[in-house]
Amino acid sequence: MAQYGSEVFHNYDKPHHFNKKGIASSKTVTEASREIKVIRETDVIVVGGGPGGIAAAVSAARGGADTILLERYGHLGGMATGGLVNIIPNLGDIYGEQYIGGFCQEVIDRLAAREAACFPERRFWGKGEPLVVEKYLKANMMHFYIRKNHEDKYVVLYTAVIDPEIAKDEMNTMVTEAGAELLLHTWVTEPIMEGNSVKGVIVESKAGRQALLGKVVIDCTGDGDLLPGTGTETVDYMVPGSRIAQFGFVYWICNVDLEKYDDFVNTQPEKYKEITREITKLGGSAFFSRGLLDHQEGVVWVHRLIGSLHQTDPEEMTYIDTMTRKQSVRSWELLKKYMPGFEKSFIMLSAPQLGTSGGRRIVGEYFLTGKDMDTDRPFEDTIAIFPDNDRGEKSLKYPRTYIPYRALVPKETEGLLVACRAFSADHEFSEFFNLIPHCMCFGQAAGAAAAIAVKEGVNVRNVNYAALREQLLKYGAILP
Ligand SMILES: Cc1cc2nc3c(=O)[nH]c(=O)nc-3n(C[C@H](O)[C@H](O)[C@H](O)COP(=O)(O)OP(=O)(O)OC[C@H]3O[C@@H](n4cnc5c(N)ncnc54)[C@H](O)[C@@H]3O)c2cc1C
16 A cells, blocks of 8 residues: 655555445435534534634634534544544745644644644754654655655754644633634534525534524535535546545554564564564564654554545545554554564554545635646735645745645635645645645634624625735734
């Protein structure tokens, strides 16, 4: 199976075929129409508490809007916590210049203050300090931390890693401290529409089926769950074997004696290769990354990527989850049996959520495509600058990419913003710019815009960009 490569994309696992039942009956039932309780009437409803959603809720509430954040699980953070993909990469470019600040930086600062975020010291960003470079190469984390510069020399990027458990707690605090209401364990099923305007959402929970009404709804579900119900145009094309066409199954193995493992690899390289081959032959994988949280000793991380083109199909998700869990446990059993250093290890945790990377995306007021990466020109409504570090030669030529506010605004639907990986972009653009820090930037901008729209009594489509820019700068965003 392909692993991440710093400059190699479209080389991941291919979609899997399995015995899908699909809709196995020709019958239909008619749902009885019924009145349901409206549990809140509010300014801003944020749906989904992942990186996009927490940023949107905090930003809208800080902007003075009455805000509620709805999340289906019992914790915030989405993939960044529940998916155990807790690395926040590409905050700066290969020259050491930071471009992603604001909410994302605040999360890192708050976690660092609790010794729950680690990153290379600022003095190393954009530099080739051998000890630091070696640390990330040895950890199998080159793709997140190391790039080659114009002189073909390795340099270190500004990338942070966060402790997902402390992050869950800190994110709850950030949301409630900002004045937003938080409602967990609540699955949002569809938008409430009046013509082409979103007026609220329907939710399902242990309390039954209920409704919330809001002036602005922000879809931060990652998969764009509200979009089908709005009738807005969407795309979902992904290249088979591309990064976004992958599910992720992540687990952590602890109690590994890494000193013993290193000693074995260095003193008996041929024997090490033999064991690795044997593990593969017996149906496992010996590949892992070293955990980079300073307070974790003897913990290794395994990120299994599994190709897919349908990341919202529960039948496929069930197949992937059960198949990959079996393979993952098998891999650990083989490591424990054969690999020196793993004798006393055990699986500490597998991610509570199956990782999803791609899915539905809106066709917004502006549709970002591959061409928008190959330019150095900001938009007149730029809400974020993303360091472009992952495209090899092209990144050296175009080290920054700009995001317009219009990429969060659906073309045909009113009262709705999209601030997650379902933002308006083609598969090529999404491949590089739908990660945690990017979604936090979308969320921060959408929340700020929603609060301005409510205050000014205008549609989110018509928010004054100068006012939005001023607010984003106040929030610490780095803009042209
Ligand atoms: C294997 C893998 C590894 C990755 N590694 C990294 C990495 O190291 N660094 C990085 O930056 N990015 C990584 N990514 C990508 C990153 O995880 C996502 O792009 C990012 O989390 C997207 O944020 P989001 O807010 O759009 O969505 P998500 O993180 O998916 O959050 C969506 C939130 O909405 C909630 N939700 C969804 N639907 C509903 C609903 N109907 N009702 C209520 N709540 C709902 C979810 O529970 C979740 O909390 C990885 C992805 C995968 C699959």
